[in-house]
Amino acid sequence: MTTESIDPLNLRSPQRALIELRIEHADLDNLIDRAVEQSPVDDLSLRRLKKRRLLLRDQISRIEAALDPPEPA
Numbered sequence: 001m002t003t004e005s006i007d008p009l010n011l012r013s014p015q016r017a018l019i020e021l022r023i024e025h026a027d028l029d030n031l032i033d034r035a036v037e038q039s040p041v042d043d044l045s046l047r048r049l050k051k052r053r054l055l056l057r058d059q060i061s062r063i064e065a066a067l068d069p070p071e072p073a
Contacts, residue, residue: 018063021056028053
């Protein structure tokens with residue numbers, strides 16, 4: 001196994017990863033809010049922050065789904 005193939009999320013519990021991702025997501029929310037208030041707004045940086053926030057939201061959703069799978073119908 002090479003170092004590149006090691007996913008840092010696999011090195012800790014899913015619950016801990018979820019907490020860390022939620023914290024990072026909240027930090028990005030605050031950073032985006034502050035960036036929007038600045039004049040002039042750096043559109044490229046803002047788009048990158050929002051893209052990263054969306055990626056975090058997707059990771060959070062995947063972990064939540066894995067921890068609490070939907071009930072069978």
